[in-house]
Amino acid sequence: MSSKAKKTMASQADIHVLYEKAVQEPESDVEFYNDTYQKIRGRKPLVLREDFCGTALISTEWCKSDPARKAIGVDLDGPTLDWGKQHNLQPAGEDIASRIELIQANVLEVTEPRADITCAMNFSYNIFKTRETLREYFVAARKGLKEDGIFILDMFGGTEAMDEMEEEREIDELDDVDYVWDQDSFNPITNDIVCYIHFNFSDGSEIQRAFTYHWRLWSIPEVRELMLEAGFSNVRVYWEKFVDSDDDDDELEGTGEYYEAMEVENQESWIIYIAAEV
Numbered sequence: 001m002s003s004k005a006k007k008t009m010a011s012q013a014d015i016h017v018l019y020e021k022a023v024q025e026p027e028s029d030v031e032f033y034n035d036t037y038q039k040i041r042g043r044k045p046l047v048l049r050e051d052f053c054g055t056a057l058i059s060t061e062w063c064k065s066d067p068a069r070k071a072i073g074v075d076l077d078g079p080t081l082d083w084g085k086q087h088n089l090q091p092a093g094e095d096i097a098s099r100i101e102l103i104q105a106n107v108l109e110v111t112e113p114r115a116d117i118t119c120a121m122n123f124s125y126n127i128f129k130t131r132e133t134l135r136e137y138f139v140a141a142r143k144g145l146k147e148d149g150i151f152i153l154d155m156f157g158g159t160e161a162m163d164e165m166e167e168e169r170e171i172d173e174l175d176d177v178d179y180v181w182d183q184d185s186f187n188p189i190t191n192d193i194v195c196y197i198h199f200n201f202s203d204g205s206e207i208q209r210a211f212t213y214h215w216r217l218w219s220i221p222e223v224r225e226l227m228l229e230a231g232f233s234n235v236r237v238y239w240e241k242f243v244d245s246d247d248d249d250d251e252l253e254g255t256g257e258y259y260e261a262m263e264v265e266n267q268e269s270w271i272i273y274i275a276a277e278v
């Protein structure tokens with residue numbers, strides 16, 4: 001590119017910054033883990049293992065939340081872990097960084113050090129496409145927990161989850177860029193789903209397919225059953241509380257608060273937590 005060529009916003013953006021701001025809410029996750037663990041176990045959880053940790057944003061938030069807390073982050077991708085060290089761990093300061101151990105490995109192969117809570121967020125376990133491999137992952141997650149540990153993951157679904165569709169929305173904190181969730185294809189015979197994240201900038205530039213996911217869309221009963229088969233003793237579903245939208249009487253909007261549920265009405269789209277006790 002000539003030095004005079006005008007740089008686009010897309011060419012100057014960092015996809016990890018965009019991703020964290022668009023899809024992660026580490027404070028809410030940490031609050032949910034803490035409250036859920038305290039409610040079930042009656043003590044404060046101190047050690048978190050963050051599977052598929054990517055940039056280790058949740059591990060960092062966990063250690064910020066209490067000086068006695070430690071975190072272990074596990075991810076296959078070295079460059080993403082390095083980005084996390086540079087942009088999340090180091091800026092948090094030496095004390096916090098020293099309480100986070102990042103392990104570059106397959107989540108199937110890590111069972112030490114043992115944690116109070118293991119989390120697997122942003123649907124990452126959907127990369128395991130057979131009952132055998134997903135069960136194998138749940139067995140590994142269980143082995144990596146203490147005797148009173150709890151495994152927490154999130155899930156997405158709803159009547160629109162199988163539709164091919166694109167949804168664009170603004171990103172809090174970032175004025176000049178929109179986030180696009182693209183459900184590109186769904187195969188009802190295998191439940192294989194291919195999704196992309198794109199970013200569209202106000203100067204017209206874009207980052208297409210910043211992230212690509214080849215997943216199987218698991219259902220809640222399948223995940224619950226496989227957790228029980230993997231040896232977890234009690235598997236709870238936490239549904240988000242919805243209220244009437246201020247903008248439109250016919251619309252509901254999520255509150256970010258979750259309650260334990262066994263029977264709910266299906267929605268066009270939902271994101272939930274599942275918590276499984278060792």
Ligand SMILES: C[S@@+](CC[C@H](N)C(=O)[O-])C[C@H]1O[C@@H](n2cnc3c(N)ncnc32)[C@H](O)[C@@H]1O
Pocket residue numbers: 023024051052053054055074075076077080105106107108121122123124127
């Ligand atoms: C959807 S991102 C999740 C990032 C972050 N946990 C979050 O909540 O947004 C999936 C991450 O899982 C990692 N990953 C995929 N397969 C893995 C495996 N078998 N073991 C460990 N990490 C894996 C990828 O490198 C990627 O960083």
